[in-house]
Amino acid sequence: MQTFYNECLEDLNIASLECSCHHKGHLIKHGFYTRKIKTPDGIMTLKIQRFKCKHCNHTHAFLLSIIIPYSQILFHDTLSIIRSNTMQDLDQLMIENPNIDESNVSYIKKQYSMHWKQRLLSENIQLDSSLVFQCFFHFKRQF
Template sequence: MSQSFYDSVIHDLQFQQLTCSCSHSACLSVHGYYKRTVKLSSGAIRLRVCRVKCSECGATHALLLSSMVPYSQIPLPDQQRICRDYEDGRRVSTVCESNPSIDENNVKSILRNYRRRWREKLRSLRIRLFPLNDLILSCFSNYSSQFMQIHQRVNKLFSYTT
């Protein structure tokens, strides 16, 4: 994950094909940007995240990569690994060794969120933690949310075509 990769994904999006959460299509346009910190194994980086605004309902939306969890600095693959290690009875702090930007307080917070909000959701629909792409698709199709998202806002998953 890098700013240049993020920018290339956003640049390749066909905005006229995107649908707002109000169900209107071809109504989103760039509204602005904000800075967001993401904790990577190479260190924390600041991404300039694009926001779009719907001309029909006025709602604004951030355009995030599928590896990003809304309202979290910890990348989705690291959160997934922490949850998997927890479920498998392994030491959950191993992610801290591979990603020094994540500390034990981050791990505790992720596990608290997982146990409170996500564990039973996954179990109720027999959604597995792996593979990651299946987890993402299942969470969006069943809950309209990214896995481990804290705030319950309706989100949409847009496929990135190469």
């Protein structure tokens, strides 16, 4: 996973990125932080690149769409949890990824109900691969 992340970072044209202050070409690399990700192969540590805008001094992280900010659970597992209708579905997910437990499932379902469910319904946004783009487009924030 780190190798793939690094390859995506190398392919990134930093000069083309726009800061939330709407200035392009002002981002510079500004260190990194580590994020633990729960995968079926174990808990992996990923070094996340940070950028700083020379214009407004805000910092930003380069995250792939499969990584949800502040979460150790990957996007596709989060969607599976939200979509699950039965305990059998959740049990299967926890068997496939033993690093996800009942407390993770409960937290994700609660956060979805409190913060996202009504927003997504109001814009008729589906729980599919377009979700990240749709959340940026409609709400100016990542799911």
